[in-house]
Amino acid sequence: MSKNAKIIAGLVLAAVALSILMFTSMPSAGSKELKISELVKNSAQYKNDYVMTQGLLNKDSVKWNADKIELQFEIYDEDNQTLSVFHNGIKPDNFTDDVIVIVEGFMNDKGVFEAEKVQTKCPSKYEGQDMENYDPKTHQKVIEDKQE
Numbered sequence: 001m002s003k004n005a006k007i008i009a010g011l012v013l014a015a016v017a018l019s020i021l022m023f024t025s026m027p028s029a030g031s032k033e034l035k036i037s038e039l040v041k042n043s044a045q046y047k048n049d050y051v052m053t054q055g056l057l058n059k060d061s062v063k064w065n066a067d068k069i070e071l072q073f074e075i076y077d078e079d080n081q082t083l084s085v086f087h088n089g090i091k092p093d094n095f096t097d098d099v100i101v102i103v104e105g106f107m108n109d110k111g112v113f114e115a116e117k118v119q120t121k122c123p124s125k126y127e128g129q130d131m132e133n134y135d136p137k138t139h140q141k142v143i144e145d146k147q148e
Contacts, residue, residue, distance in 0.1 A: 032046070032049055034046065034052070034053050036053050036055050036075065036077040036082070037077055037081040039051060039053055039083065047108075047109070049106070050104065050106060051106065051107070051113075052102065052104045053083065054101060054102040054103070055075030055077045056077075056099070056101070057075055057095065057101050058074040058075065058076060061073050061074035061084075062095060069089060069090065070087070071086070071088075071089065072084070072085065072087075073085050075103070083113050084111070084112045085101075085112070085114075085115050085118075087103075087116075087118050092120045094120050095120060099120045102118070102120070103117065103119075104116055
């Protein structure tokens with residue numbers, strides 16, 4: 001084998017090893033997506049696993065400590081199963097009622113979800129209007145008003 005072939009083979013092997021190392025070291029690459037009810041019911045089983053779940057925010061449960069940058073809240077699913085969440089980081093801007101909260105992290109021994117990542121989305125903000133109530137004349141007037 002020539003010297004150049006050995007160098008190329010070594011570089012390819014190093015690139016593959018580096019790619020595998022980077023992929024396996026990212027927590028979200030190995031995360032499990034679970035429903036809140038499943039996570040709460042089997043919390044001991046998922047204690048050491050990086051998990052992603054989502055639910056609706058219980059606005060009355062939000063406790064924000066700006067000095068320590070700590071956020072505590074509860075989310076719930078369609079079965080009204082609640083999950084207590086602790087996040088050491090900033091509070092999302094749109095942390096209000098009717099917002100879906102997506103959390104990624106780990107369950108601790110006390111049954112509290114320690115979130116490393118907290119995201120929100122508001123589905124009603126992105127939903128279209130009901131087409132049964134669509135009025136083309138009103139739509140055209142809105143377009144004309146914007147052009148003026």
